[in-house]
Amino acid sequence: MHACIVSSRILSHVCSQRTLSRTYKNVSAPSAFLYVKHGLPCTPRKKSHPYGTGVARDKHISGDDLLDTLRKRGLVADCTDDELGHIIKNNEQTVYCGFDPTAPTLHVGNLVTVMTLIRFALYGHNIIFLVGGATGRIGDPSGRSVERTMMDSPSLNSNLDGIRSTIHRICDNAFAQYKLADGQRPIGNVHVVDNYSWYNNFSIINFLSEIGPHFRVQSMLSKHSVKSRLEQSESGLTFLEFSYQVLQAYDFLYLRDTYGCHIQLGGADQWGNITAGCDLIRKARKGASVYGLTVPLVTTSTGVKFGKSAGNAVWLEESMTSPYHLYQFLLNTADADVERLLNLLTLLDTATVDATMRAHSDQTAHLRGPQRLLAATVTTLIHGAEAASNAEAASQALFGGTDLRGISAAHLRDMFRDAPTVTLSKSDATGTTPLSLVDLATATGLFTSKKDARRTLASGGLYVNNVKAEHVHFNADVDVLHDTVTILRKGKRNYVVVQWT
Numbered sequence: 001m002h003a004c005i006v007s008s009r010i011l012s013h014v015c016s017q018r019t020l021s022r023t024y025k026n027v028s029a030p031s032a033f034l035y036v037k038h039g040l041p042c043t044p045r046k047k048s049h050p051y052g053t054g055v056a057r058d059k060h061i062s063g064d065d066l067l068d069t070l071r072k073r074g075l076v077a078d079c080t081d082d083e084l085g086h087i088i089k090n091n092e093q094t095v096y097c098g099f100d101p102t103a104p105t106l107h108v109g110n111l112v113t114v115m116t117l118i119r120f121a122l123y124g125h126n127i128i129f130l131v132g133g134a135t136g137r138i139g140d141p142s143g144r145s146v147e148r149t150m151m152d153s154p155s156l157n158s159n160l161d162g163i164r165s166t167i168h169r170i171c172d173n174a175f176a177q178y179k180l181a182d183g184q185r186p187i188g189n190v191h192v193v194d195n196y197s198w199y200n201n202f203s204i205i206n207f208l209s210e211i212g213p214h215f216r217v218q219s220m221l222s223k224h225s226v227k228s229r230l231e232q233s234e235s236g237l238t239f240l241e242f243s244y245q246v247l248q249a250y251d252f253l254y255l256r257d258t259y260g261c262h263i264q265l266g267g268a269d270q271w272g273n274i275t276a277g278c279d280l281i282r283k284a285r286k287g288a289s290v291y292g293l294t295v296p297l298v299t300t301s302t303g304v305k306f307g308k309s310a311g312n313a314v315w316l317e318e319s320m321t322s323p324y325h326l327y328q329f330l331l332n333t334a335d336a337d338v339e340r341l342l343n344l345l346t347l348l349d350t351a352t353v354d355a356t357m358r359a360h361s362d363q364t365a366h367l368r369g370p371q372r373l374l375a376a377t378v379t380t381l382i383h384g385a386e387a388a389s390n391a392e393a394a395s396q397a398l399f400g401g402t403d404l405r406g407i408s409a410a411h412l413r414d415m416f417r418d419a420p421t422v423t424l425s426k427s428d429a430t431g432t433t434p435l436s437l438v439d440l441a442t443a444t445g446l447f448t449s450k451k452d453a454r455r456t457l458a459s460g461g462l463y464v465n466n467v468k469a470e471h472v473h474f475n476a477d478v479d480v481l482h483d484t485v486t487i488l489r490k491g492k493r494n495y496v497v498v499q500w501t
Contacts, residue, residue, distance in 0.1 A: 065089050066123045072350065073343040075116050077268040080278055080292040084263070087291070088125065092188075094261040095120045096128035098195075098251060100136040101151075101159035105166045105317035108326070109307030111345050111378070112295050114167070117265055118174050121188040122347070128261060129167050130251060131160055133196030138244050164192055166316050173381050177347055191259070195251050211250055214283045215276075220245060223272035245276045252277030253284060268294045298344060301336035316382050322414045323383040327391035330375035331368065335360075338370040346377045397466065404465040409482040416487060419495040420445065426500040429476040437462065437474050444496045446488050456490060463489040 067085035070076050087093065097117050099110075106114065121127045136156055151159070171190055178187070220226060223245060229237045252274075255261035264274050274292035281290045298306040307314055314329050315321040321329075333341060342353045356370050372392075379388035394411050397404055404412065422444040429435045438453040441462060447453040456462050462469045464479050465487050479486050486498040 066119070070116065070119070074340055075112070075119075075295050075344060077294040077296040078271060078292075079294075080275065084291045084293065088120075088123070088263070092124060092126070093120075093263055094126040094128065094255075094259050095263040095265055096130050096252075096255050096259075096261050097265040098130040098132055098135070098248065099163060100132035100139075101156055101163055102136065102139075103313075103315075104159050104162040105315050105320060106163060107307045107313040107315050108329070108345075108378075109298060109305065109313075111316070111381075112298055113265065113267055114170060115174070115345055115347070115381075116295050118171065119347075120265075121175075121190055122178055124186050124188050126189045126191070126259075128255060128259060129190070129192045130255070131164060131192060131194050133160055133194040134199040135195060135244065135247050135251070136160075138240055138247065160194070162317060167192060169383075170316070170381060173384055174347060177380065193255075195247075195254075198254050199247070207250075211246060211253075211280070211284075214280050215246060215249075219279075220276075223276070225269070225272055245273050248273045249277040249280040252290065253281050256281055256285070256288070256290060262289065263291045263293060265293050265295070268297045270294060298341075301334055306337075306341075318383060318387070322417075323379055323387040323391040324394050324411065324414050326382060327375045327379045327388065327395055330378055331371050331395060333371050333374060335365065335370075338374055342370060342374050342377075346374070346381070348373075348377060401466065403467050404487055405481060407481075409484060412481065412485055412487070416495060416497045419487075419497050421497040421499055423499045423501055426476065426480070429474055429480065429500070434473040435476075437464070437469055437472055440474050440498070441488055441490070444488060444498055446490050446494065446496045461491055 065085055066088050067076070067079070095117065097113055099106075117127045117129070133156070136151070136159070139150070175187060220242070221230075225245075226237060226242065229241075252261070252264050264277055266274050271292070271294055274294065278290050278292050281288050300306055313321075314326060316326075330341075339353065339357050342348060342356070343350070346353075356373055360370050375395075376388055376392055379391055383391075390408075390411060394407055394415050396402065397407055398415060407415070424443070429440075437457060438450050441447050441453045441457075442450050447456065453462070457469055457472070460468055464474070465481060466489065474486075480500055481487075484500055486500070488496045488498060
């Protein structure tokens, strides 16, 4: 697939030349960020304001070498030409990265590509998020041993909507952080386009006659994504998947012709598709200069693909992975991985990252300073400052041994959504006869016997709402939070949620 995952709704009026643009007026630099949702504007190359309405952006001249910065941060896997460093240092460029709607949103592993694209914008370059309303119907064979299951149109449309929303939110939060750090640097334009808009009315005869002559089957067969499938999969490779590299190559050509885009960014597994696009443009446009850049596919120090938690993806949409669970996932990052992830996933300068790691020693490792910085910074990027603050407070309350009374009912439900839940009548706790904590803890299944419960209570190992139980009776007036819930804990990590009705 095109580098990561992303969204936007498949366009129903792709030929209307209608645009919906958004301008970020809260940035002190004279810049505009435009999300093109419905096709392309009539004059996309007009220099006064290239892609819609808004304030024209001043040309940005950077004294920094962006490619060198990306390399130092571990963000470069490969590059088609070392000249790219000079090109992006001295000339305003347009860079694109494609995302197919294979899921309802992005996952945390996709952030490497997204944040690299955002870095280009922070250096004054225009960036394009291409969402694959067309290519998502085909499926990229890269990195896959079997053919993707085809999605129906409603699912595809829903995924496009969800991923586009995620991109907008991350860009909003990233540029808000950047303004706080250095609001004077001009920022490039941001565009979200759907490739369905240029394929919808492109007949197969015209496409093959225009693009087909520039591709050789032997070269297409030599691509790693194709060779590996032919060699390792019993089912082989369908023509549909085989044609994917042609469509991705044409996307690059189309964006080059329409937006002046000369750089394609993608994950390391996209190298074959990216070079196919570069080759197509050089042939079809008589030696035009274009470039490809890939970022590494991130794995942890143990070899596990980053972005997975207990076999499940960690998503960037709160209905799928809440801010609290995202924060906890990042907080649990191993010491061996945290410095690399700070460089890959955040906009923190390298001096801050270096200073944070220097302060992290054997004596302070238990404080998990770099992990807390990573968790807070990335959660803010994905969900905003308030959500990150709430997630941090919930984490500190839960694992810092403080009372849970200050945590909202919604956050409590989120924090303990994976814990066993028992529903009891509140009348059981408010009757004339005091409710024994031992009886309650046993009734919930936290203990298998009252004897075990008494022994744990006596030894100080039973907690009510994260506070060590000091009394033998349950006090509903104090221990029922928000009039609905109580959290019981045995030892360090055994929880049960009592839901009162």
